[in-house]
Amino acid sequence: MLRRYLAKRLLIAVPSLLIASLIVFTLPRLLPGDAVQLMLAEKAYAKDVDELRAKLGLDRPLAVQYVEWLGRVAQGDLGESLWTRRPVLQELGQRLPITLELAFFALAFALLIALPVGVISAARADTLQDYLARSAAIVGLSVPGFWLATLLIVLPAIWWGWRPLIEFTEFSKNPLAHVAQFLIPALILGVAAGAALMRLTRSMLLEVLRQDYVRTAWAKGLAERVIVLKHGLRNAIIPVVTLLGTQLPQIIGGTVIIETVFGLPGMSRFLFDAINQRDYPVIQGVNLVVVSTIVTLNLAVDALYAVLDPRIRY
Amino acid sequence: MLRAVGRFARKKPLGALGALIVVALLLMAAFAERIAPYGYDDPIRGARMRPPSAAHWLGTDNLSRDMWSRVVYGARVSVTVGFATIALATFLATVVGVSSGYFGGAYDLVVQRVVDAWLSFPYLVIILSVMAVLGPGLLNLVVALTILSAAVNSRVIRGATIAVAQSTYVEAARALGCGHARIITRHILPNVTATVIILATIGLGAVTLAESALSFLGFGVPPPFPSWGAMLSGSGRTYMFRAPWMAVWPGVAISLAVFGFNMLGDALRDVLDPRLRGATR
Numbered sequence: 001m002l003r004r005y006l007a008k009r010l011l012i013a014v015p016s017l018l019i020a021s022l023i024v025f026t027l028p029r030l031l032p033g034d035a036v037q038l039m040l041a042e043k044a045y046a047k048d049v050d051e052l053r054a055k056l057g058l059d060r061p062l063a064v065q066y067v068e069w070l071g072r073v074a075q076g077d078l079g080e081s082l083w084t085r086r087p088v089l090q091e092l093g094q095r096l097p098i099t100l101e102l103a104f105f106a107l108a109f110a111l112l113i114a115l116p117v118g119v120i121s122a123a124r125a126d127t128l129q130d131y132l133a134r135s136a137a138i139v140g141l142s143v144p145g146f147w148l149a150t151l152l153i154v155l156p157a158i159w160w161g162w163r164p165l166i167e168f169t170e171f172s173k174n175p176l177a178h179v180a181q182f183l184i185p186a187l188i189l190g191v192a193a194g195a196a197l198m199r200l201t202r203s204m205l206l207e208v209l210r211q212d213y214v215r216t217a218w219a220k221g222l223a224e225r226v227i228v229l230k231h232g233l234r235n236a237i238i239p240v241v242t243l244l245g246t247q248l249p250q251i252i253g254g255t256v257i258i259e260t261v262f263g264l265p266g267m268s269r270f271l272f273d274a275i276n277q278r279d280y281p282v283i284q285g286v287n288l289v290v291v292s293t294i295v296t297l298n299l300a301v302d303a304l305y306a307v308l309d310p311r312i313r314y
Numbered sequence: 315m316l317r318a319v320g321r322f323a324r325k326k327p328l329g330a331l332g333a334l335i336v337v338a339l340l341l342m343a344a345f346a347e348r349i350a351p352y353g354y355d356d357p358i359r360g361a362r363m364r365p366p367s368a369a370h371w372l373g374t375d376n377l378s379r380d381m382w383s384r385v386v387y388g389a390r391v392s393v394t395v396g397f398a399t400i401a402l403a404t405f406l407a408t409v410v411g412v413s414s415g416y417f418g419g420a421y422d423l424v425v426q427r428v429v430d431a432w433l434s435f436p437y438l439v440i441i442l443s444v445m446a447v448l449g450p451g452l453l454n455l456v457v458a459l460t461i462l463s464a465a466v467n468s469r470v471i472r473g474a475t476i477a478v479a480q481s482t483y484v485e486a487a488r489a490l491g492c493g494h495a496r497i498i499t500r501h502i503l504p505n506v507t508a509t510v511i512i513l514a515t516i517g518l519g520a521v522t523l524a525e526s527a528l529s530f531l532g533f534g535v536p537p538p539f540p541s542w543g544a545m546l547s548g549s550g551r552t553y554m555f556r557a558p559w560m561a562v563w564p565g566v567a568i569s570l571a572v573f574g575f576n577m578l579g580d581a582l583r584d585v586l587d588p589r590l591r592g593a594t595r
Contacts, residue, residue: 019431027443138580142573144523146530147546147565154554154561246433253436257527271439272531275446283443287435294434 002306009302013295020291021073024284025066069284078285083277088285091270096289098168098266099255102189105182106251107244109190110197114240115233118201123228125206133198140195145254148188149261168265185262189254193247200243204236211235238309245301249294322585329581335574342386343393350383355538363557373559375545376552381559384540385567391534391541392571395452395525396518399459403521404514406464411471412502416479416494426472432465437524445533452535455528459521467513474509478502508586515582519575526568542568 053059060068072079078088121133156162171178208214209232217227252268259269267286274282323330342349352358357378358370366373372381414425432440441458448454478484479502487497528534529543537544545564554561 015427016430016434019428020434023431023435027447138573138576139569142519142523142576143569144526144530144543144565144572146527146543147561147568150546150551150554150561150565154558157555158558249434249436251436253438256436256438256442257531260531268439272442275442276532278446283446287439287443290436290439291431291434294436298434 002303005306006299006303009299013299017292017295020295021070021288022066024287024291025069027283027287073288078288079281081274081279081282083274083279083282088282091282092267092285092289095265095267095270098264099252099259099268100293102182102186102255102258102264102266103248103251105186106189106193106254107248109187110194110247110251111244113190113194114197114201118198118240119205119228119233121198121202122205122209122232123224125202130202134202137195137198140191143191145188145192146257146261148191149185149258152184152188153261168263181262181264185258185264189251189258192254193251196247197240197243201236201240204239205232208232208236234308238305241301241304241308245298248297248301252290252294322581326581326584328577329584332574332577332579332581335570336578339389339393339571339574342389346387346390350380350386352380352383354384354387354540355379356383363553363560365557366559372563373557375560376557381563384545385542385563388540388542388545388564388567389571391452391529391539392522392525392568395455395459396522396575398456399463399521399525400514400517402456402460403463403467403517404510406460407467407471407513408503408506408510410464411468412475412498412506414468415472415475416498416502418476422472426469429465429469432462433469437462438527441524441528442531442533445528450533450536455525455534458528459524462524463517463521467510467517470513471506471509474506475502478505512579512583512586515575516579519572519579522568522575523572 050059076089078092080087081091084091117133117137121130124130153163169177169181205228209228214227214231217231222231255266256268256272258264259266260272267289271283271286271290273279274286346354358374358380359378361370361374361380362378363376364370364374366381370380370382372385374380375384410425410429414422440462444458444461445454448457484497484501487501492500525534526541526543526546529541530547532544532547534541534544537548542564546561551561
């Protein structure tokens with residue numbers, strides 16, 4: 001049963017992925033013709049305009065280009081960077097893990113903040129704790145991550161003369177320092193997502209706690225912990241997981257800024273540099289990987305629904 | 315009218331605070347010339363990187379410009395981009411969402427798959443890619459942000475439309491022989507307006523935040539015109555250890571503006587549509 005549900009979700013994901021790949025493919029082709037000339041003049045990517053057009057694959061009919069590109073992508077060939085001349089896939093192999101690690105820690109922080117605070121806020125609704133938590137959440141949603149990052153670098157330096165190292169440490173060199181360098185960036189990245197998740201956890205749990213079966217549970221004399229966590233949270237968690245799915249792209253998008261500020265050589269920074277250098281094969285390749293990652297993660301979120309709520313079967 | 319405002323302020327003090335911040339922001343943007351003591355690009359002789367004082371409330375920057383004046387002028391960018399984007403995006407989202415939800419069928423299926431694809435991109439990644447094609451600038455910023463928020467909002471408006479379209483009064487209108495145009499304008503639109511207003515207000519906060527992020531990354535309004543995001547990224551970060559106020563105030567301005575929009579949006583949602591409480595961020 002679970003397998004059939006997942007197969008159906010997979011089938012729905014395929015058209016989305018195809019359309020996304022079409023968007024990824026079309027974007028660089030929206031460039032007006034003289035932009036190619038501009039690239040040639042600015043960066044000297046090729047001998048002449050014709051060669052550059054051929055390199056970018058712009059010299060054949062669009063449909064042919066798209067199918068060919070898709071075919072190469074299916075074989076794992078994302079083209080090579082116009083700037084470094086290295087295969088995009090190889091570059092990504094080094095950079096994607098950094099971004100995923102950052103996103104993973106950010107997500108962990110978001111959940112670690114959102115679930116406990118959301119549960120306490122709902123269980124103690126309209127108390128001082130609740131007001132404090134809700135106000136903190138709104139502030140968390142309003143403060144831009146790049147500013148928070150700047151403050152976290154500047155203020156300790158001014159107050160205590162302590163500056164974080166803006167230098168990347170490999171896992172193989174120093175595992176502890178490697179993990180530690182992700183903690184502050186991930187916390188900043190996780191704050192906004194955590195705030196959104198906390199608000200939803202609170203309101204969903206509040207709704208569930210008003211249900212008749214919860215009153216029955218109280219009447220049976222169950223402990224508050226059991227009622228809130230087992231009867232309440234389990235039934236309130238589905239929309240929270242849905243929101244988690246929509247927060248994933250935001251977290252990965254946020255890595256663009258955080259990687260730039262903290263000097264982490266991840267995939268998003270690679271994309272940002274490629275955009276500034278008009279390195280179109282890289283932009284295409286990274287975008288495709290990002291979208292595929294997110295579609296896969298959303299599929300995992302869908303699978304999680306089925307585990308959390310056995311009634312869900314499409 | 316005044317009584318309604320008073321009641322809103324009593325019932326939703328935080329919402330009223332949000333409204334106050336939004337009004338202040340609008341005034342700052344509209345009357346920047348009158349409010350700011352200096353021009354946004356006027357160097358003040360002998361006042362390079364001065365800390366906040368009575369003469370310069372928020373200090374001065376590395377080019378001896380008054381920070382308070384620059385923050386006031388910076389409101390223009392946030393307000394222009396925010397409101398222009400939301401106006402365009404709301405219009406687009408309503409057209410797509412209502413038509414998709416009302417007509418349904420193959421049209422809905424295709425439109426929703428395209429929206430799905432948009433939504434699976436991280437917003438910064440799409441916008442950066444679009445900006446790479448369009449180039450930086452105010453108008454392009456609005457276009458890029460519009461495409462994105464329209465996709466998100468159209469999904470919610472579609473949901474609201476489907477709910478309204480199934481109600482008996484719509485069925486009755488159809489039985490009376492009303493055409494699609496009349497049903498949509500007289501029955502569907504008035505009933506999804508609350509949803510649209512709420513989405514627009516909350517969207518203003520998100521768009522302001524996204525605009526500042528893009529300006530921070532260098533895809534916003536070109537200098538010397540100040541935008542809060544750009545003030546934080548360029549000289550603000552270069553001199554942040556020597557003149558921390560250069561990096562502090564623009565961030566305070568962004569946070570306050572977004573906080574105001576979020577608070578107002580939250581309160582409007584509670585008042586206009588209790589069912590949506592806590593449903594979206």
